[in-house]
Amino acid sequence: xxxxxxxxxxLGAVLALPLVAYxxxxxxNETFGKIEANLDVCSAVDAKSAAKYEEAKKTLTQGAxxxxxxxxxxxxxxxxxxxxxxxxxxxxPQAELVKSCAAAIEDKN
Numbered sequence: 001x002x003x004x005x006x007x008x009x010x011l012g013a014v015l016a017l018p019l020v021a022y023x024x025x026x027x028x029n030e031t032f033g034k035i036e037a038n039l040d041v042c043s044a045v046d047a048k049s050a051a052k053y054e055e056a057k058k059t060l061t062q063g064a065x066x067x068x069x070x071x072x073x074x075x076x077x078x079x080x081x082x083x084x085x086x087x088x089x090x091x092x093p094q095a096e097l098v099k100s101c102a103a104a105i106e107d108k109n
Contacts (some may be wrong), residue, residue, distance in 0.1 A: 007022030025064045029072045035060060036073075041089045042101035052105045 025032055030089040036057060061069045072078055089097065 024068050025061065025072050027060070029075040029077035030081035032060065032072055032085075033078035034085040037082045037085035037089065041064075041086060042104070045094055045097045046101045046105075049102065049105050053101075054063065054106075 027035070039053045039057050039060075045054070064072075064096040
């Protein structure tokens with residue numbers, strides 16, 4: 001059970017952190033990719049809460065310019081983190097994902 005929720009635990013931890021960026025992203029590109037993959041998968045499987053996941057994505061990039069965000073997303077580190085996390089999450093049962101995603105969002109409200 002621990003390994004099944006590993007990716008979503010990162011999501012919960014990040015949503016709990018107050019992110020303060022000073023002109024750039026406060027996260028390494030690989031971590032940024034992993035978190036965005038979690039948020040995108042959660043948005044897809046928990047459509048009724050999609051706006052909350054999108055808001056979390058905005059919080060991740062708060063303080064960074066559009067160019068900095070685009071550059072981070074274009075990096076190999078981001079792409080690798082995003083891709084591997086998304087593939088892992090997509091292997092999980094949808095009901096489990098919905099439950100874990102909803103719990104991560106509810107903890108922050």
